[in-house]
Amino acid sequence: xxxxxxxxxxxxxxxxxxxxxxxxxxxxxxxxxxxxxxxxxxxxxxxxxxxxxxxxxxxxxxxxxxxxxxxxxxxxxxxxxxxxxxxxxxxxxxxxxxxxxxxxxxxxxxxxxx
Amino acid sequence: xxxxxxxxxxxxxxxxxxxxxxxxxxxxxxxxxxxxxxxxxxxxxxxxxxxxxxxxxxxxxxxxxxxxxxxxxxxxxxxxxxxxxxxxxxxxxxxxxxxxxxxxxxxxxxxxxxxxxx
Numbered sequence: 001x002x003x004x005x006x007x008x009x010x011x012x013x014x015x016x017x018x019x020x021x022x023x024x025x026x027x028x029x030x031x032x033x034x035x036x037x038x039x040x041x042x043x044x045x046x047x048x049x050x051x052x053x054x055x056x057x058x059x060x061x062x063x064x065x066x067x068x069x070x071x072x073x074x075x076x077x078x079x080x081x082x083x084x085x086x087x088x089x090x091x092x093x094x095x096x097x098x099x100x101x102x103x104x105x106x107x108x109x110x111x112x113x114x
Numbered sequence: 115x116x117x118x119x120x121x122x123x124x125x126x127x128x129x130x131x132x133x134x135x136x137x138x139x140x141x142x143x144x145x146x147x148x149x150x151x152x153x154x155x156x157x158x159x160x161x162x163x164x165x166x167x168x169x170x171x172x173x174x175x176x177x178x179x180x181x182x183x184x185x186x187x188x189x190x191x192x193x194x195x196x197x198x199x200x201x202x203x204x205x206x207x208x209x210x211x212x213x214x215x216x217x218x219x220x221x222x223x224x225x226x227x228x229x230x231x232x
Contacts, residue, residue, distance in 0.1 A: 034220065043120070043207050043223040044158075090157065101148070102209075102221055106157045 002027050004091050006105035013081050014113050021076040021108050023065075023091030033074040034092040034102075035065055044090065050074065061085070086112045117141055118210050120224035127198055127231055135193045135227045137208030144210035147191040148221065149183060152205045164191050198231040205229075 003026040013019050025031055032051050036044040048059025055067040065076045074091060088107045095101040117140040127133050137147055146165050150158040162183050164170040170183035180202075182194040191210075195202050205228055209221040 032220075036223070041205075041226070041228065043118075043225040044209075045223070046220070049220060101160060101163060104157050109155075 002031075002093050002095055002103050004093055004103050004105040006089075006091055006108050008108045009106070010109040010111060012111040012113060015083050016080050019076075019078045019081045019085070019110070021089050021091075021110070023074045023076065023105060024072050025074065025091070025093050026072065027093055030069070031093045033065075033067060035059065035063070035074070035076050036090045036092060036104075037061075038088045038090065038107075040087070047076070047089075081110075081112055083112045083114070086110055116212065116222040118144075118208065118222045118224040120208055120227050122227060123225060124228045125230070127229070129199055129231055130197055132194055132196045133198055133229060135195075135206055135208075135229075137191045137193070137210070137224050139189045139210045139212075139222070142210075142212045142214075142222075143188040144191075144212060145188065146211045147185055148209045148211075149181075149191070149193050150207045150209070152207060152226075158207060161193075195229065198229070200231045203229055203231045 005024045007022050034049045035047040037047050038044045047063050048057045050057045050067045057065050063078050067074050088109050090107050091105040092102050095103050119138045121136045149161045152158050161176045162170045162172045164183045164185040166185045166188050172178045185191040207226045209223045
């Protein structure tokens with residue numbers, strides 16, 4: 001069965017520092033992969049997605065993610081974090097049990113310190 | 115494009131009353147809509163999958179008589195919390211899959227509804 005693991009419950013980085021949020025997946029074939037961001041009290045916004053092709057995917061707000069099949073990973077990165085990036089980040093893959101459900105990771109809370 | 119709205123954004127109701135939450139896809143047709151519940155500092159818990167014109171499919175452990183879902187059109191799904199109790203207080207989020215993107219699993223999320231039952 002598909003699963004998504006985000007090993008870090010929370011991460012704190014200094015403003016201006018680089019960021020990497022980890023995501024590992026379990027999937028039977030080449031997956032579609034997503035990263036979503038959720039600000040407090042808000043819904044989820046799609047940051048970026050991987051369907052096929054170039055394994056380095058560019059997203060909104062300066063984020064990028066790299067699909068590494070050998071490591072079953074899809075880590076999210078940003079070279080320079082801004083205070084407004086503080087939020088919850090979810091990695092996700094589609095389920096294959098029908099109904100087009102999405103399997104979400106547990107989320108990583110990003111704190112940004114001045 | 116691909117905007118999903120939810121109404122209301124916040125609602126406070128008394129125990130025993132029913133509350134209806136609307137989810138609309140504003141600029142695309144959504145064959146499938148999903149309803150999630152999110153507890154504080156937790157990930158999203160899928161409650162049900164709703165397909166236009168058919169009965170919703172509920173996840174295990176979700177009471178279908180308590181959480182009524184109607185997907186009457188390709189742009190509107192509603193979640194009604196019946197006989198609400200304080201333990202139903204939560205953040206409810208809907209999402210929609212475009213008829214074009216179903217196979218890829220991409221979903222577009224609404225802004226969420228904060229329900230507080232007193």
